[in-house]
Amino acid sequence: MAGICPICGEKVGGFTGKAEPFQKLLDEGQALGVYKYGICLDCLKSIVEKTRQEHPEKSIITQEASPISSATEKMFSSPSPVPAAEEDRGLVTGYCILGTGPLTSLFSAVTDTFGMKSNAYLEKARAAEKEALSMMKLEALKLGADAVYCVRINLTEATSGNGMLMVSASGAAVKTTAQASEIVKAIEILDGSK
Numbered sequence: 354m355a356g357i358c359p360i361c362g363e364k365v366g367g368f369t370g371k372a373e374p375f376q377k378l379l380d381e382g383q384a385l386g387v388y389k390y391g392i393c394l395d396c397l398k399s400i401v402e403k404t405r406q407e408h409p410e411k412s413i414i415t416q417e418a419s420p421i422s423s424a425t426e427k428m429f430s431s432p433s434p435v436p437a438a439e440e441d442r443g444l445v446t447g448y449c450i451l452g453t454g455p456l457t458s459l460f461s462a463v464t465d466t467f468g469m470k471s472n473a474y475l476e477k478a479r480a481a482e483k484e485a486l487s488m489m490k491l492e493a494l495k496l497g498a499d500a501v502y503c504v505r506i507n508l509t510e511a512t513s514g515n516g517m518l519m520v521s522a523s524g525a526a527v528k529t530t531a532q533a534s535e536i537v538k539a540i541e542i543l544d545g546s547k
Contacts (some may be wrong), residue, residue, distance in 0.1 A: 357452055358518040358531040360388045360396035360503040369396060380422040382490060390449045390484050424539030429500040435525050435531035442526040447488030449481040449510050450519045474518075478508055481520040489522040495543050 356365050364370035371393040374382070377399055382388030387400045454493075485506065493501050495523055504524035511519035 357455070358389040358393040359392060360400070363393065363519075365391060365393045371414055374398075383487065384421045384542040390451055390481065390508060406517070415479065421539045421542060424494060424536045425487050427533060427535055428490045428493065429529075430486065430490065430504045431500075431502055432504050432526065433502060435527055436495055439502075440528040440529065442498040442528055444463070444523065445492040445496065445498075445501060445526045446457075446491050446521065446523045447485040447492065448519065448521040449484035449488070450517060451477060452517050461501050462505050471520060475483075475541070478518060478520065481518060482506060482508070482522070485520045485522040493526035494536070496526045497540050497544070498528050499540070500527045500529050501525065501530045502527050 357363070358365050358371065361371075361427070366373050374392065374394045374397045378394070379388060380403055382392070385401060385404050387404050388397065391392065392400075396424050425480060486504075489504075490501060493499075501524040507519075507521045509519050509521075511517040
């Protein structure tokens, strides 16, 4: 990951950075709606614990975070229009803003000089796209949907020349007639936490 934590502002990953969160904590943070891309282990732990104390009703989500994460991975998403036979549940969005860092800029300048593909930016853009799509799908699950149609993904520079990329994803949350069992379980978990 090797980025800057959006909470404490310290470096995350690498030899000198703070520890990255482990997958179970990431899933829990996403399920509670407190996860931010690039957050360090200490900050995410602190925010998750604080959310559990302030909102004990949400603790059921943390026990079932993996099914929610699994469901978002299995959700169907497509740029195609909503089929007429399906139930539209509304617009859902997801986003991710991340810093590219000076090393990424340096490596991309070198590859640009030689006319090569910049894998440094490509990897960061892919990670941000995945995060934005996951957030969008989680929002769709909260609406009782099991698919997202009319998906649109945008990649823009968030700060003029300061190396921040923003990836946003939007689409129409749709409840289909044939819902997968994992997705139904995730929707029930999210409904029970309201």
